[in-house]
Amino acid sequence: xxxxxxxxxxxxxxxxxxxxxxxxxxxxxxxxxxxxxxxxxxxxxxxxxxxxxxxxxxxxxxxxxxxxxxxxxxxxxxxxxxxxxxxxxxxxxxxxxxxxxxxxxxxxxxxxxxxxxxxxxxxxxxxxxxxxxxxxxxxxxxxxxxxxxxxxxxxxxxxxxxxxxxxxxxxxxxxxxxxxxxxxxxxxxxxxxxxxxxxxxxxxxxxxxxxxxxxxxxxxxxxxxxxxxxxxxxxxxxxxxxxxxxxxxxxxxxxxxxxxxxxxxxxxxxxxxxxxxxxxxxxxxxxxxxxxxxxxxxxxxxxxxxxxxxxxxxxxxxxxxxxxxxxxxxxxxxxxxxxxxxxxxxxxxxxxxxxxxxxxxxxxxxxxxxxxxxxxxxxxxxxxxxxxxxxxxxxxxxxxx
Ligand SMILES: Cc1ncc(COP(=O)(O)O)c(C=O)c1O
Numbered sequence: 001x002x003x004x005x006x007x008x009x010x011x012x013x014x015x016x017x018x019x020x021x022x023x024x025x026x027x028x029x030x031x032x033x034x035x036x037x038x039x040x041x042x043x044x045x046x047x048x049x050x051x052x053x054x055x056x057x058x059x060x061x062x063x064x065x066x067x068x069x070x071x072x073x074x075x076x077x078x079x080x081x082x083x084x085x086x087x088x089x090x091x092x093x094x095x096x097x098x099x100x101x102x103x104x105x106x107x108x109x110x111x112x113x114x115x116x117x118x119x120x121x122x123x124x125x126x127x128x129x130x131x132x133x134x135x136x137x138x139x140x141x142x143x144x145x146x147x148x149x150x151x152x153x154x155x156x157x158x159x160x161x162x163x164x165x166x167x168x169x170x171x172x173x174x175x176x177x178x179x180x181x182x183x184x185x186x187x188x189x190x191x192x193x194x195x196x197x198x199x200x201x202x203x204x205x206x207x208x209x210x211x212x213x214x215x216x217x218x219x220x221x222x223x224x225x226x227x228x229x230x231x232x233x234x235x236x237x238x239x240x241x242x243x244x245x246x247x248x249x250x251x252x253x254x255x256x257x258x259x260x261x262x263x264x265x266x267x268x269x270x271x272x273x274x275x276x277x278x279x280x281x282x283x284x285x286x287x288x289x290x291x292x293x294x295x296x297x298x299x300x301x302x303x304x305x306x307x308x309x310x311x312x313x314x315x316x317x318x319x320x321x322x323x324x325x326x327x328x329x330x331x332x333x334x335x336x337x338x339x340x341x342x343x344x345x346x347x348x349x350x351x352x353x354x355x356x357x358x359x360x361x362x363x364x365x366x367x368x369x370x371x372x373x374x375x376x377x378x379x380x381x382x383x384x385x386x387x388x389x390x391x392x393x394x395x396x397x398x399x400x401x
Contacts, residue, residue: 006341007388009298010381012199013256020252027244035061037244039251046254047190047205051180055188055207056214059242059250060221063169063191063204067139068095069217069240070165070187070206074137076101081127081361085115085141085148085167086350087368091191092139092167093351104135105352105362111287113300113371114148115140121156123363137163142171142181143348144377145197145264145297146286150176150184157185165189169204172197173261175293182207192246195381197260197297198253200246260382261295267380267389268296274393280307281396284375300347302374308401309333324353327373334376336399342392347375 014020023039032038040059047057060066076082078100084093086105096103106123109116120138127135138157140148157164164185168174172190174181182188188207192200208214219225224237242250272283284300286292303309309332316331325331326346337344349372352362378392 004341004391006343007379007384007392008343008381009345009377009379010195010197011383012194012201012253013260013382014249015252015256017255018252019255020249023248023251024245027248032244035239035241035243037247039244039247040242043200043242043247043250043254044205046251050254050257051183051207055183055209056211058206058208058214058217058221059247060204060206060240061242062202062240063167063189063193064091064095065221065238065240066187066189066191066204066206067091067165067167068098068238069220070189071095071099071101071137072220073213073217074163074165074186076136080136081131081133082137082139083120083123083127083135083162084139084351085143086352086362086364087113087143087348087371088141088167088351089169089348090351090354090356091169092141093357101136103351103357103360105350105357105360105364107350107352107362107364108143108367108371109149110367112146112148112292113143113284113368114146115153116365116367117149117152117156119363119365120153123361124156124160124162126363127361134160134162137165139165139167141167142174144284144300145171145174145295146284147171147174147176147181147292147294150181150291154184163187166207168207170196170297171295173257173295177291178293192250192253197264197295198250198257200242200250200253203242203246203250205242256382263382264296264380265294267384268299270386270389271299271301271378271393274390275301275396278393278397280304280400296380299378299380301376301378302371303327303329303333303376305329305374309399310336310401312401324349324369324372326375330374330376333396333399337392337395340395342395343379345377347372347377
């Protein structure tokens, strides 16, 4: 259907100056081909500075590892409960299960699509009433880069004295009241997976409140080896450090981070302008209160259920049907765009609707389920040009039946 180059959701783009290759070459030249070295230290220092200088940063093999270590350091263990935003990627919740604890899911509010503070408080009270114990941590998420309602969530976490683990895997560079997401709670989580705002191919980081906590996380990330001349282990540990080669990519990517953030925001603005008068299609935007500054990692839209898309009757033909799935017009638009060389995908399916978490308690208001049925992510990465955005919008218009 199309001769154009395929437009991906968010492809990593290396710096034009080749910084990534330079740092990798240094690792080879100095023979630091290991999960420690100058690039790991350098990336940690760069991230610390980017985040405002007050928090410590520990580079890890993935964002998932960062969630896992944050939960361990929050004291989560077998039989505990952890409150997790339901509307998220599974990596926010899976580490709760790794620890033999139970995720308790809390739905979203409709403005940011992130954790609903009223439901959060209701969930905390109800869990205390039912189990006699407080949840051990609260995991809000910054979905697609969007800050959650920091003031309210933080106030509730403080009042009940429950540590906040901010899953900011998607929101490096997003801010709330001028402060970086991931620096409000006890811990913050970053991901440098291949499709994030910057990449290390695969990798992540844990944002820690102080040096001592960072060292404790480092101990767990390096098989919990004690400070002895021989191998002494008093707790179970993990092999979670970031490779010095991957960190070299990350250090190079720090040179393009500000540009990438500006580009994502620019692409978002263009979608907002061009889709403004396309009936049935709504672009998800941050609340206009002046507090929110999303990096707009991906542009997200919702399709009105009344919108008809070409081929919609056959949208799910040959695909096993489940209880809750995107509306037929969303799936039809995804297929239409795919044929036009555009990668679009449904928004995350909420965790309370995932069979794997069927037995977890959930505090719901219908918001995440409704957005899941109507929502879609559009390409927004550094390779997406203005011309691509125009083409994507024209394709959406053409897809209307
Ligand atoms: C919300 C969220 N949490 C956690 C992760 C996990 O990060 P990683 O893929 O680096 O393990 C991701 C991304 O992949 C994510 O989108």
